[in-house]
Amino acid sequence: MATKTSLPGTSAAAARGTRLDLARRPRRLRRTPAMRALVRETRLSAEMFIEPLFVRSGEGWRTEIGSMPGVYQLSVDEAVKDAHAIKAAGIPGVLLFGLPDEKDAVGSAAYDPEAPVQAAVRAIKREVPGLLVVTDVCLCEYTSHGHCGILVDDEVVNDATVEQLVRAALSHAAAGADIVAPSDMMDGRIGRIREALDDAGFAGTAIMSYAAKYCSAFYGPFREAADSAPAFGDRRSHQMDPANVEEALREVELDIEEGADIVMVKPAMTYLDVIARVKAEFGLPTAAYHVSGEYAMLKAAARNGWIDEPRAMLETLTAIKRAGADIIITYYAREAARVLAG
Numbered sequence: 001m002a003t004k005t006s007l008p009g010t011s012a013a014a015a016r017g018t019r020l021d022l023a024r025r026p027r028r029l030r031r032t033p034a035m036r037a038l039v040r041e042t043r044l045s046a047e048m049f050i051e052p053l054f055v056r057s058g059e060g061w062r063t064e065i066g067s068m069p070g071v072y073q074l075s076v077d078e079a080v081k082d083a084h085a086i087k088a089a090g091i092p093g094v095l096l097f098g099l100p101d102e103k104d105a106v107g108s109a110a111y112d113p114e115a116p117v118q119a120a121v122r123a124i125k126r127e128v129p130g131l132l133v134v135t136d137v138c139l140c141e142y143t144s145h146g147h148c149g150i151l152v153d154d155e156v157v158n159d160a161t162v163e164q165l166v167r168a169a170l171s172h173a174a175a176g177a178d179i180v181a182p183s184d185m186m187d188g189r190i191g192r193i194r195e196a197l198d199d200a201g202f203a204g205t206a207i208m209s210y211a212a213k214y215c216s217a218f219y220g221p222f223r224e225a226a227d228s229a230p231a232f233g234d235r236r237s238h239q240m241d242p243a244n245v246e247e248a249l250r251e252v253e254l255d256i257e258e259g260a261d262i263v264m265v266k267p268a269m270t271y272l273d274v275i276a277r278v279k280a281e282f283g284l285p286t287a288a289y290h291v292s293g294e295y296a297m298l299k300a301a302a303r304n305g306w307i308d309e310p311r312a313m314l315e316t317l318t319a320i321k322r323a324g325a326d327i328i329i330t331y332y333a334r335e336a337a338r339v340l341a342g
């Protein structure tokens, strides 16, 4: 007759009688949700998010971006609707990218006062008071060749490009942007933009510098969203080599000397060490950009049923904050705010 067998010492009674003599039992603080919440070191909140929006001309336009489910190209009226929803979710700001009707070799639509970004800044500042409006300052969405600046012999030339960026930043400030965010990685642009803003009476407009922006494969979906892939070549002559961190600190230091108010590391997940060092060494408000490819990876895995999306999203954003980011720019802003609100 079969009898119930158990390994020696594995019955509940035996287990209760077995006791290691431990001075420290870290598991005590993990026993209940209340205990875990009490000792949690990193708390995520919607107040640290900024949500990017892609604006274009027209009216009533809302076209989903194939590789970025839940992210849209929006006409200005639709962007205003999203801005209302973003503010209602407790998110303090938006970051605007523009899709111009026309592109040319020098990206002149970047500083057209009637272009979508400038129009969206005015509309959002007027209709959604209190929401911060940040603008991306770069030429890649505006040049016919998709490069971030003016080309001479197929090379992006630095100083002439900086003058174009200054024009773009001034036009954003004139439209009412609270923060301009140069993402081009040209040398000396922060200083020139600061000087030009001050001279034009925009001393109160802040600069968030994409200070350590890496040449990353994770911008792929953004380039579909913004129609800004370079027609030839790549961005290695100005964006940083993913292998470098000391260089990132030098870039950040230069931008701070030139007048950056907030410094950014981009992308986020693959550069957590850079975020940590930038925050520790400079102590400035530090932003991290959780970029399009990072978002697309989570979305794709979730759609295949391979990961639990809300958990993966919060784990990701928590890691970015834990590394030292004060501000997280993320396409997940509203979704994360919703989950955090319970």
Ligand code: PBG
Pocket: 136, 137, 138, 139, 140, 141, 183, 184, 218, 219, 220, 221, 222, 223, 290, 291, 292, 293
């Ligand atoms: C340049 C810019 C890019 C991103 C933000 N600003 C693209 C690039 O450098 O090619 C990428 C953002 C993302 O991938 O979410 N205007």
